[in-house]
Amino acid sequence: MKTNNAQPVYQFKKRRQRLRAQFSPATKKTINRILIAFILLLIGVSATLPLPVTVTTYLVAYVVIGGRILYKAIRNVGCGQFFDENFLMSIATLGALILGEYPEAIAVMLFYELGEVFEDVAVNRSKRSISALMAVKPTSATLITNGQTKVVAPAKVQINQTILVKPGEKIPLDGTVVLGQSAVDTSALTGESIPQNLKVGDAALSGAINQTGTLRIKVTKAYRDSTVAKILDLVQNATSKKTATEKFITRFAKVYTPIVVGLALALAVLPPLVIGAAWSTWIYRALIFLVISCPCALVISVPLSFFGGIGAASKQGILVKGSNYLEALNAVDTVAFDKTGTLTKGQFAVTDVLPQANVTQDQLLQLAASVEQNSTHPIAASILAAYPGELLPVQDATEQAGHGLRATVNGQTVIVGNAKALNAANVTFIKPDAPGTVIYVAVANHYWGCVVIADEPKNDANRAIQLLNQRGIQQTVMLTGDNHTVGTTIAKQLQMTNVYTDLLPADKVKIVEQLTTPAHHRHKKVAFVGDGINDTPVLATADVGFAMGGLGSDAAVEAADIVIMGDEPSKVAQAMQIAKRTRQIVIQNITFALVVKIIFLLLGALGMVNMWQAVFADVGVTILAVLNAIRLQFINFDR
Structure with missing residues (x-):
């Protein structure tokens, strides 16, 4: 009987395509350089060749794998940036070449570039979780004019014009359904997997995918003001605001690197001058010291961890405008909620x-x-x-x-x-x-x-308060313009800590200001969750402002630090869980990198590790820290 091998072959091709997608064009070039240099290194080590040919083979391999790093080091020195990882790698490997340690010099560059490949793959993986949101960007809109249809760019469609959206197409602009009904997939916007049923009179959000029926939608917002445009803007700027930890690591690297260069210089010069030791021995130890000292693991893994946290949040329909807000969530111990449209x-x-x-x-x-x-x-x-x-x-x-x-x-x-x-x-x-x-x-x-x-109350509201209490939040506060009876009744139903009623927007601001004063909570922070235009001043006043973006006003989304694209207040607790896990991974990476670095720096200074072991210490720590950072992409935060 004849077997059909088409399906296994097809699956193999798909897996190969997914694997290739892990690598950027620059990374593919780096992999090619690694392979060429590795082959030349094997030839130099194993082949019996005349000494000039062997040395030439080694030098070619070194230029192939290390030329890019040398160029960066020279360029950065020209810009006044003397002490970065490129400078350290260049000094260490050139010194090894001068001492005749050709294989070790090449190995240092090989493993360093291999670490760069791992970093690039990790960053691409984190970006893909965010680029799933970028994929919601529509490329065209079917405009209906005088009974005729015409495909145009979404930006060219005006308010009050009517567009046609067929099954399988993305809704290109925000609007109101005027004809037809359909199930639409809003998972890329809200994180909600259950399709939403749209009928005449319902609001349609741009970026959602029409699934079953044909819809005619009257446009209510220009493309630049649409839901999808705001999401793309938030995603593209999400990593522009650094956390205090990231800023510390950047400052640390600028101070740390010149110190270790000075120590390496002292290690190379002082023993021969003071005790008459062999120059070659101590210069070699100094070069090992430089290789080990590279702060790559810290400089790479910390921002990558926060980037991974932002990506993990985006998968849940939570858009964080900057990693500084993700870190700030770890200090929040009071969460204040608007009532109408947020908890109810x-x-x-x-x-x-x-x-x-x-x-x-x-x-x-x-x-x-x-x-x-x-x-x-x-x-x-x-x-x-x-x-x-x-x-x-x-x-x-x-x-x-x-x-x-x-x-x-x-x-x-x-x-x-x-x-x-x-x-x-x-x-x-x-x-x-x-x-x-x-x-x-x-x-x-x-x-x-x-x-x-x-x-x-929303079906999710009670669970939201329970989760926040489980996360260690000290106070859950309701701020409402409703009367005392209505406010206290809802607050009791949800088992909230406190409730303030009969409030005007200015009153809400005053209460949040009181909650954020040092006398109240010293080093703790206050988060506010709202959805209406009247919540905008309060969102701006709170340490961390959450906007219920799916149903919230444009002004609230603009003023907020974190946008919940769905309509679930429990996402606030989920964002805090992601922030906590992100911080744990950052602390793990910092601790692990510093402990291993200190141990190997001491061993290197004492001559107890060679260049190969130094390479493994540096690149190995970096790779492990990067792998630890991308764990965020595999954690199930729905539990």
Whole structure:
């Protein structure tokens, strides 16, 4: 029977393509240089050739593998940068060549370049987790004009124009669905794997992938202001802001490198001058000392660890605007939340209908819905949703700002509003003992009853507070403009530490300022999570500001330090978990690199390691630190 080998061959080709994708063009060139130099080194070591040919073979191998490093060292010296890893490698290997240690000089450069390859692969892997977000960038939009379709660049589409999005295509611009319905994949934006069902009237986010039906979308934002454009801008600038640890490592390397060069010089000169030891022995030890002293592991692995943390966060739909904010999360012990739209759904619903004795619930709801039928207020929408039946004819409907509505129904004056409206009309009413916004109804100055409307906590809100408590957060605080009853009810449901109610935006800022003062929390930091435009000042005031970007306002996203693209407050705790794991890996790398360096520097100075062992000490530590840094890409933060 004939077997089909096409599938294994295809899989092999796919694996080979994925492997090649790990390497940048520059890395592929480096690998070629390593192979050529290694072959020449083997020829020089194993072949029986005349001495001039052997030396020439070694020198060619050295130039092939070390020429780039020598060039960088000379160029940097010309720019005043004397003490970097290229300088150290060049001095050490040139000294080895002068002493006739050709194989060791080549080996130093070989292993150093091999470490560079590992670093490049690690960085590319970290970048791919972020470039998954970059892949959401749409390249074209199908514009509908006068019944005709035309493919154009997304940037050329204007607000209020209509675009067509077919199954399998990316939604190129933010807009509102005007025709059709479909399931869309928003995982690249929000980290949510479950498709979102869009229908007429729903908001469509750019960067989402249309899956099942054809959609017509009326554009509401220009491309430069769209969700996908903001994501790309955040991703591209995410690594521009360094952490205190990264800045320390950079300063450390600038001080550390000249010190070890001075020590190496002393090691080469002082013993021969003081005790009459052989110059070649101590120069060789000094060269070993230089090779070991390279701070590559620290300089490479620390920023790579933070880069990996940003990449891991992006996989979860959390965009961190800089590694400094990721590090700051480790010092947060207080998290303050806005209520509406952040911890609650932001969608009002009728929770109770309380008529007077001579009025039925149906009558009360019908009257309230009839008066509210032409209002665009969210409260009106919730009352209308609660009463789907036939509405009464209404005349002379007028709205009184801050009070409610007044209208004529069946020849009688009807007031639908808050307590202020009934007090102004001298209507006696009963205040219910129920959490929520109360809408009172009065007919011909007689109290008919009230409708209670409330905003419900998000399904994820309780879990968010529990996770933060498990992470060691000392205080979870709610800041809301709602009344005391509503605020405390939600806070108790979520088991929060504290709640501040009846707040204006300026009041929220004052409270966050109080929480961030040294007298309150010394070295600790305060995070604030919000989604509305009124949260912008508070986001800017807090040590770390989180914006619920999926449903949040543009202003909140701009002001925040971290953007949660989905609608889950539990992502705040997840971001803190990623920040904590990132810091652990950074500390591991710093500790490991310094301990190994110090041990081998002492052994090198005492002549207890040779050049080969020095190379393994330097490059080996770097590779292990890099591998440790990319572990972040394999950790499951969903648990």
